[in-house]
Amino acid sequence: MKRGAIxxxxxxxxxxxHELVRDVFLPALDNPYLASLTDAAVLPPLPAGRPALTTDAxxxxxxxxxGGDLGALSVCxxxxxxxxxxxxxxxxxxxxxxxxxxxxALLDACVAxxxxxxxxxxxxxxxxxxxxxxxxxxxRLYAVTAGLGVVPPGRDLDDRRILPGDRxxxxxxxxxxxxxxxxxxxxxxxxxxxxxxxxxxSLVEVLLASGVAVRAMHDPTRGGVATTxxxxxxxxxVRIVLDxxxxxxxxxxxxVCELLGLDPLYVACEGRVLIWIAPGDAGRAxxxxxxxxxxxGAADIGVVExxxxxxxxxxxxxxxxxxxxxxLLSGAELPRIC
Amino acid sequence: MKRGAIxxxxxxxxxxxHELVRDVFLPALDNPYLASLTDAAVLPPLPAGRPALTTDAxxxxxxxxxGGDLGALSVCxxxxxxxxxxxxxxxxxxxxxxxxxxxxALLDACVAxxxxxxxxxxxxxxxxxxxxxxxxxxxRLYAVTAGLGVVPPGRDLDDRRILPGDRxxxxxxxxxxxxxxxxxxxxxxxxxxxxxxxxxxSLVEVLLASGVAVRAMHDPTRGGVATTxxxxxxxxxVRIVLDxxxxxxxxxxxxVCELLGLDPLYVACEGRVLIWIAPGDAGRAxxxxxxxxxxxGAADIGVVExxxxxxxxxxxxxxxxxxxxxxLLSGAELPRIC
Numbered sequence: 155m156k157r158g159a160i161x162x163x164x165x166x167x168x169x170x171x172h173e174l175v176r177d178v179f180l181p182a183l184d185n186p187y188l189a190s191l192t193d194a195a196v197l198p199p200l201p202a203g204r205p206a207l208t209t210d211a212x213x214x215x216x217x218x219x220x221g222g223d224l225g226a227l228s229v230c231x232x233x234x235x236x237x238x239x240x241x242x243x244x245x246x247x248x249x250x251x252x253x254x255x256x257x258x259a260l261l262d263a264c265v266a267x268x269x270x271x272x273x274x275x276x277x278x279x280x281x282x283x284x285x286x287x288x289x290x291x292x293x294r295l296y297a298v299t300a301g302l303g304v305v306p307p308g309r310d311l312d313d314r315r316i317l318p319g320d321r322x323x324x325x326x327x328x329x330x331x332x333x334x335x336x337x338x339x340x341x342x343x344x345x346x347x348x349x350x351x352x353x354x355x356s357l358v359e360v361l362l363a364s365g366v367a368v369r370a371m372h373d374p375t376r377g378g379v380a381t382t383x384x385x386x387x388x389x390x391x392v393r394i395v396l397d398x399x400x401x402x403x404x405x406x407x408x409x410v411c412e413l414l415g416l417d418p419l420y421v422a423c424e425g426r427v428l429i430w431i432a433p434g435d436a437g438r439a440x441x442x443x444x445x446x447x448x449x450x451g452a453a454d455i456g457v458v459e460x461x462x463x464x465x466x467x468x469x470x471x472x473x474x475x476x477x478x479x480x481x482l483l484s485g486a487e488l489p490r491i492c
Numbered sequence: 493m494k495r496g497a498i499x500x501x502x503x504x505x506x507x508x509x510h511e512l513v514r515d516v517f518l519p520a521l522d523n524p525y526l527a528s529l530t531d532a533a534v535l536p537p538l539p540a541g542r543p544a545l546t547t548d549a550x551x552x553x554x555x556x557x558x559g560g561d562l563g564a565l566s567v568c569x570x571x572x573x574x575x576x577x578x579x580x581x582x583x584x585x586x587x588x589x590x591x592x593x594x595x596x597a598l599l600d601a602c603v604a605x606x607x608x609x610x611x612x613x614x615x616x617x618x619x620x621x622x623x624x625x626x627x628x629x630x631x632r633l634y635a636v637t638a639g640l641g642v643v644p645p646g647r648d649l650d651d652r653r654i655l656p657g658d659r660x661x662x663x664x665x666x667x668x669x670x671x672x673x674x675x676x677x678x679x680x681x682x683x684x685x686x687x688x689x690x691x692x693x694s695l696v697e698v699l700l701a702s703g704v705a706v707r708a709m710h711d712p713t714r715g716g717v718a719t720t721x722x723x724x725x726x727x728x729x730v731r732i733v734l735d736x737x738x739x740x741x742x743x744x745x746x747x748v749c750e751l752l753g754l755d756p757l758y759v760a761c762e763g764r765v766l767i768w769i770a771p772g773d774a775g776r777a778x779x780x781x782x783x784x785x786x787x788x789g790a791a792d793i794g795v796v797e798x799x800x801x802x803x804x805x806x807x808x809x810x811x812x813x814x815x816x817x818x819x820l821l822s823g824a825e826l827p828r829i830c
Contacts, residue, residue, distance in 0.1 A: 161824070163823035163824035163827075164823065166822070166826065167713070167719055167823055168822050168823030168825070169822045170824075171714075191727070193577050193711065194544040194545060194576075194577040194639070195546065196542050198542065204537060205535045205537070206534045207585055209638055211621045211622070213623045235531040238531050239534060241534070245545055249549040251551060251589065251634055251636075282547060283547050283636075284549070285549040286827070287631060287828065288828075291551075292631075293629040296634070300547055302640060303532070376509075377504070389529070389530075483504075484504070484507045485506030486499070489624070
């Protein structure tokens with residue numbers, strides 16, 4: 155759009171809103187459903203299977219970081235939530251809450267990021283809405299995506315299918331996204347840090363197409379690997395034991411975590427998948443993952459055990475051979491990394 | 493939830509987020525899809541027809557007003573966007589951006605409002621997300637809904653079906669929502685003002701089931717009746733002539749508009765529908781509308797004419813018999829009414 159700043163009137167529904175849609179959103183997100191500009195996008199019938207629906211709000215600070223931006227992140231987050239449920243992502247919606255005075259160039263960058271991520275994931279942003287709030291009532295821009303996908307017939311990922319003995323795989327090094335954002339915020343950027351933000355749906359499709367016995371998958375975003383394992387342990391009624399020496403963490407991520415007093419096991423990924431798999435298929439699954447650009451750093455990081463009332467649901471076998479519980483943290487440790 | 497204030501940690505994805513979901517969202521929005529608490533809600537196959545998808549962001553100030561609240565408004569807005577496209581609304585997602593320090597009682601009230609509106613509309617909120625931003629980076633709470641519905645086979649509402657001679661119906665008095673919110677903001681509340689916020693899907697179903705020849709429908713939200721008519725005139729390639737004496741406006745709404753210098757034709761409704769209909773069916777359609785609780789104030793407010801390059805696309809025939817163009821305004825007139 156023309157260089158300048160976002161005005162309250164850009165969210166009023168009148169002439170300036172129409173110009174914003176025509177000049178910024180439609181050219182970047184080009185598709186006939188969005189271009190119909192009516193109250194709801196009417197889509198072709200879905201392929202066979204069960205529809206899957208999800209939503210995510212994105213308030214990351216800063217909105218542009220090494221390896222991504224708030225727009226790309228919002229598309230990847232929703233695509234990935236669908237993919238790990240076994241759904242093929244199809245259509246997304248995208249709502250923006252802009253702060254009065256927002257630099258139009260920053261909006262352009264995030265729209266371009268969203269468009270690029272959508273192309274990479276093979277999805278379309280078919281409906282949107284934009285509101286503008288007064289200065290001091292927002293923080294540049296917030297985005298909320300919702301996504302519709304379809305779980306093909308016969309596919310049934312569910313944490314309740316996880317059994318003692320199953321292996322836990324990570325599709326790559328962990329914590330890159332959260333460490334990158336926190337480093338930006340503390341003036342520590344550089345030194346090879348880069349968000350892992352990426353749509354994982356093609357990786358998931360390749361893995362499921364290989365025929366390995368995947369029980370369930372999750373993307374370890376907010377709260378990281380440890381929090382995701384807590385949620386899975388509770389739903390599956392099992393205990394998850396991670397092996398510290400097997401969990402892949404880049405040295406740059408480890409360095410930032412040490413500086414900021416963070417445990418990488420609680421730091422968000424935005425382009426990684428945790429996979430629970432039958433023990434006999436773990437090796438074959440790793441080989442499949444290693445053959446995909448997003449899975450080259452995949453590793454077997456742990457095992458599922460029987461639960462017991464007197465034992466922590468998620469534990470880490472440390473490098474020196476001890477076991478320490480990974481507690482569920484309160485949530486104040488890493489605000490606004492997504 | 494326990495009386496208190498929202499903390500940053502409620503949005504961190506850890507223990508406090510889990511408690512918020514368990515104590516506030518799940519009890520109020522009770523349904524098995526949301527309760528699965530996984531990355532995406534996996535739903536039963538859709539009924540036959542074309543899926544429709546939409547999204548809306550809600551930043552209304554104040555978040556509670558006579559006749560509604562931000563939660564109820566967010567559900568009604570999305571249900572209505574689906575309904576006027578001819579879709580039967582089925583499933584909604586709901587994402588919240590909370591400001592640190594938000595009074596928990598205000599959150600409870602908006603969650604209750606959303607739950608109540610969803611019950612009235614016959615939809616379920618099946619997926620959600622909550623983020624918390626620091627004090628001064630939000631304004632109590634913002635909500636973003638997305639909605640999935642299905643347009644039944646054979647139903648085809650489209651502005652391009654509108655023809656010269658068609659009548660324009662309004663399902664009730666206009667401007668109640670916007671006038672109520674603006675009155676609150678200027679300390680003018682009272683005196684019978686009340687938002688029209690309501691889900692219109694049952695009204696739309698009754699009308700379409702009656703067999704009258706509806707060409708298209710729209711809900712005149714942001715920008716009001718005049719802005720909606722502009723959008724329709726552009727898409728349909730027609731001119732729309734409204735009759736000032738036929739447009740129903742409550743005296744309380746007119747009084748607030750006169751005090752604040754607003755034209756009710758530009759003030760948002762959140763429970764009204766504009767209906768474009770074949771001229772011979774207008775009378776029968778009005779009778780159907782009058783038989784529904786939400787359509788008792790329905791009126792025939794105008795007519796569609798052929799467009800011409802030198803004539804304004806939307807005009808008003810005034811009480812004294814003149815014609816004045818209703819221009820598309822810039823959008824700064826009524827900020828944050830939805």
